[in-house]
Amino acid sequence: MKIAVLAVQGAFVEHEKVLQELGAGTLQLRKSSDLDNDFDGLILPGGESTVQGKLLQELGMMNAIRDRIKNGLPIFGTCAGLILLAEKIAGEDAHHIGTLPVTVKRNAYGRQLGSFHYEQGTFQGIGTFPMEFIRAPYVESISDDVEILASVEGRIVGVQYKNQFAVAFHPELGGDHRIHKYFLERICAKN
Ligand code: GLN
Numbered sequence: 001m002k003i004a005v006l007a008v009q010g011a012f013v014e015h016e017k018v019l020q021e022l023g024a025g026t027l028q029l030r031k032s033s034d035l036d037n038d039f040d041g042l043i044l045p046g047g048e049s050t051v052q053g054k055l056l057q058e059l060g061m062m063n064a065i066r067d068r069i070k071n072g073l074p075i076f077g078t079c080a081g082l083i084l085l086a087e088k089i090a091g092e093d094a095h096h097i098g099t100l101p102v103t104v105k106r107n108a109y110g111r112q113l114g115s116f117h118y119e120q121g122t123f124q125g126i127g128t129f130p131m132e133f134i135r136a137p138y139v140e141s142i143s144d145d146v147e148i149l150a151s152v153e154g155r156i157v158g159v160q161y162k163n164q165f166a167v168a169f170h171p172e173l174g175g176d177h178r179i180h181k182y183f184l185e186r187i188c189a190k191n
Contacts, residue, residue: 001188004029004039008055010047010080014172018180019043032060041074041188044081046134046170049106052080053096062097069099069164074188076180077166083137085166090140100164101143108138108155118169123158124149125186126178131157131169138168163187 003019005012007028016026027039042065044052056062069075069085077085077100085100092106109116114135121131124147131152139156142148150158150167157168165187171179 001025001041001184002027002037002039003184003188004034004037004042006042006044006052006056006081008059009052010045011078011170011172012043012045012047014170015043015045015078015180018172018177019184022177022180022184024184029061030059032064035061035064035068041076041183042068043183044075044077044084045172046079046081049080049083049096052084056084056096066097066099069097072163074163074183075099075165076183076187077164078172079134079136079168079170082139082166082168085164086139100146100159100161100166102146102156102159102161102166103140103142104137104168105140106137107135108140109133109136118152121150121152121157121169123179123182126182129171129178130174130176131171132173133157133169136168160187 002025004027084096086104088103090105118131123129
């Protein structure tokens with residue numbers, strides 16, 4: 001199995017390492033012609049969603065990625081990647097890729113709680129999973145058919161909608177690969 005990782009900004013190297021440790025092939029997406037390669041899924045890493053969205057547009061990858069997702073490409077957004085996927089961003093007029101029917105709130109935990117570690121988070125189908133939040137968003141609301149996979153203190157931090165999977169935290173940090181494994185086995189392998 002080969003998984004592409006959007007590699008224009010942010011924490012993409014860490015995702016590649018996890019994928020390689022799980023035995024998957026990886027491919028960096030840096031320019032639109034990289035989309036011509038064959039791959040079975042795509043990871044949108046954490047970083048800065050505004051910068052990533054701008055680069056996707058400038059590099060001519062935004063529409064192509066949106067179309068691929070609509071056609072069923074398995075996609076996994078983490079943190080900024082969740083923001084890129086969201087159909088609505090609270091308090092902002094525009095969205096980026098906008099294929100995931102949720103509203104996200106950016107930098108949602110306030111300045112004091114900009115970054116924190118949540119040891120006892122529970123992830124549906126996985127169990128307890130240590131969650132690393134870095135200036136993270138959360139999902140403020142969802143459309144009916146979006147499945148909630150994880151919540152922390154009443155806030156939604158993990159969702160799935162068909163081929164789209166997204167979390168507000170950074171599962172690539174901390175050495176626990178079960179969420180990536182979930183993506184490979186439950187979302188990529190199915191398609
Ligand atoms: N605060 C960032 C944003 O709004 C997301 C942070 C992250 O990806 N760790 O894009």
